[in-house]
Amino acid sequence: MFKAKTYKNSAELANLSGVPIYMSDMVDASLRGRLNTFLQGNTGSGKTQLVRDVMQYFGDKSLFILGRNDMDTRELFQQVNPEFLKALKEQRDISGMRFKELTDKVNYHFIAVDELPNCVPAVRAQLFNLFDGFIEIDGKAYPIGSGYSVGMATGNIGQQFTESSNELGRALKDRMHLIIDTDYYRPQPIDTLDMLEADRNPRVNFGEKHEDKTKEIIESHKNLRKREISDEKYILANYLIHGLDYLPDEFGGSKTALKSGWPNKLEGHALGSDEALILPVSPRAAKSIITLSQALDSIVEEKGAEPDHFNSMMTAFKFASAYSGILNQAIVMQNYDENPYKAMDAVIETTKTQFKQQEDKIIAGLDMAGRGKKSERLLNEFQGRWGFMRNILESLADRQKR
Ligand SMILES: Nc1ncnc2c1ncn2[C@@H]1O[C@H](COP(=O)(O)OP(=O)(O)O)[C@@H](O)[C@H]1O
Ligand SMILES: [Mg+2]
Structure with missing residues (x-):
């Protein structure tokens, strides 16, 4: 179903019944399974590119957030729905109803967070909620994405990663279902050759348009849930x-x-x-x-x-x-x-x-x-x-x- 368009990586993550499983397949599996994925890896290895490739599949049903340490939850809410800020400014007597109105309009099925480790813990917590399909305001959860939402985040945290004691490490372990360290599954020489031949612009390519596959992805998620488990x-x-x-x-x-x-x-x-x-x-x-x-x-x-x-x-x-x-x-x-x-x-x-x-x-x-x-x-x-x-x-x- 999903196949990365620009991102290239022919490293085998596994081989199942003779079928090689590549990064693209693992991402496909995470979308079907609605599992949140964190991509760890060195700078310039194509993490952002892969996330952008996935976004193409969700048409206008995806949200891209670039993690910054000066972003607060207000700004995040505003990025989710620009009307939020107004609503929060009107403040005080804002009822849950109004928030519900606003969150009902949020219709993202895929949330991408680039450089997640840059986010402060409060923002991170809200992002994880978005991945799981809701926004939390004043301790109340408002659903978004009408039933299907999944998240993908990137970051290079190297050594820190293994230190389960730090807050970031713990948060990732608790909230991300899949963590893939691309440093161990690096693009192969043929991939980098193809990549260089395709384009010498060092920026991430998100010009390639792809047909909106949101419906198909949600459908395959539903089918997966019906699949018999041995x-x-x-x-x-x-x-x-x-x-x-x-x-x-x-x-x-x-x-x-x-x-x-x-x-x-x-x-x-x-x-x-x-x-x-x-x-x-x-x-x-x-x-x-x-x-x-x-x-x-x-x-x-x-x-x-x-x-x-x-x-x-x-x-x-x-x-x-x-x-x-x-x-x-x-x-x-x-x-x-x-x-x-x-x-x-x-x-x-x-x-x-x-x-x-x-x-x-x-x-x-x-x-x-x-x-x-x-x-x-x-x-x-x-x-x-x-x-x-x-x-x-x-x-x-x-x-x-x-
Ligand atoms: N495996 C790859 N396949 C295709 N393009 C890649 C790959 N790795 C890097 N690139 C290209 O190199 C540049 C940097 O990639 P980027 O996604 O920003 O890396 P990262 O987010 O891991 O730092 C972009 O132009 C991107 O298209
Ligand atoms: Mg990047």
Whole structure:
């Protein structure tokens, strides 16, 4: 559906069922899935260009904001709807009704924020709200974009990025569903050759007109939500939430429960390869991962291949989680050349081995639970980081009996 017109990048972010997934495809997936994306990367690598390319698809239903540190929320509101400032000036007795009138008129489906890190926290918070489809005035949320809105932001924050402690880092992790560091997926030599041949103007090109595809994008988002989700994906998502939380008993059984003791209280051979490397994903992140994986599957299908649920889940996990603050930064530094995607690859490798070992038992377990049965022998097969399956299977079996 989406294909960047001016922006060029043939670096492969993933390969699914033989279909290479490029930046353009990942952006396409984020639009279908309605997932907010943050593009991190070096200056001049085409981030703004990519965002501009996306804007072309939304015709006049997109809003472009250039992040500046001297912009306050008033100015932001004014950019969203010029009548806002007037309304805010009339002030005081302005009722929610008037704001509702104004926000109802706001009909943006795509919000682009260039250089987001330049924005002050208050403005950033409002921008994230816009991404999620509403404006907050005096603590009240007014919806915009009639049902579909999505955001894309850019910025180069380099090292700061990994410091989960700073406010910006935390805000990004909390509010952006997908963070892509283009420094690790740089345009290839052939891309820069094509780019230079196409045009020597160093400014971002937003002259190329594109047909308004807003309707098509919203439609494919709706279709994606109807797309069936396999048992395999639900189980994998639960593995990421519960299986990755597992620790041997001597460490209390749970990374989450260890709180700030993770990872420093861990030591010794009892630990598996990823027990000190990664925290479990949050239930919220698991939603993004399934959604992104569904979107990737639909893209793979459109390109004529059979979707591979396991691999699309792992690709989604990789790009939703590399910068989400769940990796142990010290180990990423020491063992993975500071590259969080490499660390994610290692976790994915372990997950693959784990899943292959359990696959038959999982299928047998789901079949058993579907018949309302609980075989102790089969349930006992789920130990350690797969212990979570017991609770799922027992509960599913009980529901069958009711
Ligand atoms: N990968 C790319 N594909 C096409 N054009 C690019 C690419 N990278 C950079 N450019 C061009 O280089 C210039 C700077 O790109 P820009 O999008 O402003 O970079 P950034 O926002 O990452 O700093 C623009 O003219 C843009 O069109
Ligand atoms: Mg830029």
